[in-house]
Amino acid sequence: MNSNADADAVKPTVACLVVAAGRGLRAGGGLPKQFRPIGGIPMLKRTLLSLTAIDSIDRILPVIGENDLMTYEGCIGPVPGVDAPVFGGATRQDSVRNGLEALAMGDNPPDLVLIHDGARPFAPAALVNRVVAALINGAEAVIPVIPVTDTVKRIAPDGVSILETVDRAMLRRVQTPQGFRFTTLIDAHRAAAGADLTDDAAVMEKAGIGIAAVDGDADNTKLTTAQDFEDAERRMSHGLTIRTGMGFDVHRFEPGDAVTLCGVRIPHSAGLAGHSDADVGLHALTDAILGSIAAGDIGDHFPPSDPAWKGAPSDRFLRHAAELVAARGGIIDHVDVTLICERPKIGPHKQVMKATIAAILQIDPDRVSVKATTTEKLGFTGRGEGIAAQAVATVRV
Numbered sequence: 001m002n003s004n005a006d007a008d009a010v011k012p013t014v015a016c017l018v019v020a021a022g023r024g025l026r027a028g029g030g031l032p033k034q035f036r037p038i039g040g041i042p043m044l045k046r047t048l049l050s051l052t053a054i055d056s057i058d059r060i061l062p063v064i065g066e067n068d069l070m071t072y073e074g075c076i077g078p079v080p081g082v083d084a085p086v087f088g089g090a091t092r093q094d095s096v097r098n099g100l101e102a103l104a105m106g107d108n109p110p111d112l113v114l115i116h117d118g119a120r121p122f123a124p125a126a127l128v129n130r131v132v133a134a135l136i137n138g139a140e141a142v143i144p145v146i147p148v149t150d151t152v153k154r155i156a157p158d159g160v161s162i163l164e165t166v167d168r169a170m171l172r173r174v175q176t177p178q179g180f181r182f183t184t185l186i187d188a189h190r191a192a193a194g195a196d197l198t199d200d201a202a203v204m205e206k207a208g209i210g211i212a213a214v215d216g217d218a219d220n221t222k223l224t225t226a227q228d229f230e231d232a233e234r235r236m237s238h239g240l241t242i243r244t245g246m247g248f249d250v251h252r253f254e255p256g257d258a259v260t261l262c263g264v265r266i267p268h269s270a271g272l273a274g275h276s277d278a279d280v281g282l283h284a285l286t287d288a289i290l291g292s293i294a295a296g297d298i299g300d301h302f303p304p305s306d307p308a309w310k311g312a313p314s315d316r317f318l319r320h321a322a323e324l325v326a327a328r329g330g331i332i333d334h335v336d337v338t339l340i341c342e343r344p345k346i347g348p349h350k351q352v353m354k355a356t357i358a359a360i361l362q363i364d365p366d367r368v369s370v371k372a373t374t375t376e377k378l379g380f381t382g383r384g385e386g387i388a389a390q391a392v393a394t395v396r397v
C-alpha cells in the first residue's frame with residue numbers, strides 16, 4: 001500500500017456545529033439577531049450557506065433555541081447540505097453539548113468537530129481549512145486568534161480608575177470556528193456540565209488539554225449590535241458591482257373568482273390560467289432577479305412540465321431567486337413591478353403587495369415598488385383577456 005492510499009484511508013470526517021440558540025436581542029428589531037437579515041438574507045442563513053461551500057466540512061448541524069423552530073423554518077427553511085436543526089439549552093455550553101450529543105447519537109459520529117458562532121457569517125474558507133489542517137496534524141484543540149492592536153488597560157471595579165496597562169503582545173482575541181477531536185470535546189463537555197464557560201476552548205482548558213492557536217481573520221467578525229449589522233452591510237456592498245435585470249410575464253383569464261397578484265389574493269370575476277398560482281407579478285419579478293445574476297429564467301428553475309409546481313404559490317419561486325443572489329454574496333437593492341390590466345383595480349392592494357414582496361425578499365418595504373397601469377382598453381390587456389406584468393430588479397454582486 002503506498003502512502004497516498006494510507007492518507008486516503010485515514011481522512012477524518014469533519015462536522016461543524018453552528019451555535020445559534022441565543023436570544024441576542026441587542027441588535028434590535030425584535031427578532032433574535034441570528035434571524036436578522038444582512039443584505040436581505042438572515043444572518044444565520046448566510047453563515048450556513050457559506051459553510052456549505054467549504055469542502056473540508058462534511059456535515060453541518062445548526063443548534064437553535066427551542067422556541068425558534070417556527071422562525072427557523074419560516075426565515076431559513078431547509079438549506080441543501082445542512083442537517084435539520086437540533087435544540088440548544090439554557091447556556092451556550094448546554095447548546096454545544098446538545099449538538100455534540102446529537103452528533104454522537106448518529107451512526108457515524110465525526111472524527112473532528114468545529115464549533116462555530118451563527119453570528120459569524122464571514123468566516124473565510126482559508127481560515128476554516130487552517131483549523132482543520134492543524135487538527136489533522138495532531139492538535140487536540142485549535143482556536144483561531146487575532147492580535148490585539150488597541151492598548152489594553154485593567155480597570156478597577158468602579159469602572160473609572162485605571163489600574164495598569166496590560167502587555168498586549170501577550171493577548172489574543174479568540175474567534176470561531178474552534179476545532180477539536182470529537183471524542184475529546186464531548187468527554188470534556190460531559191465532565192464540565194454545569195460550569196458556565198464562555199467558549200469550547202475553556203471547556204478543554206478545564207479538562208487540562210493543550211490548545212493550539214492558528215491565525216484568525218479580521219473579516220471574521222461576530223455581529224452583535226445594530227451597528228455591527230450596519231457595518232457588515234456596508235462592508236458587504238463595498239466593491240460590489242451593480243446589475244439590473246428585467247422580467248416580463250402574461251397570464252390569460254379563465255373562469256374563476258379570484259386572482260393572485262404580487263402574492264395577494266384579490267376577488268375578481270375571473271381567475272388566471274397557469275400551472276402554478278399564475279401570479280404574473282411575482283413571475284415577472286422572479287425573472288428580473290434571475291436576469292440580474294444571469295441565472296436563466298423561471299422555467300429553467302421550475303419547469304412547467306414538473307408536477308411538483310402544479311398550483312404552487314409563487315413566493316417560493318421568488319424566494320429561490322433571492323437565495324441565488326445571496327449565495328453569490330449579493331444584495332437586492334431595489335425591485336419595481338408594473339401590473340398591466342384594466343381590472344381588477346390594483347390601487348387598493350398596492351401597499352399589501354409591497355409588504356408581501358418585502359417579506360418574501362427580506363428587504364425593507366421602501367426598496368419595493370408596485371405600480372399599475374391600464375393600456376387604455378387597447379390590446380389584449382385592454383380587452384380584458386389577461387394580465388401582463390413587467391419588473392426590474394437592481395442588485396449588487
Ligand code: MG
Nearest residue numbers: 249250280283
Ligand atoms: Mg408566468
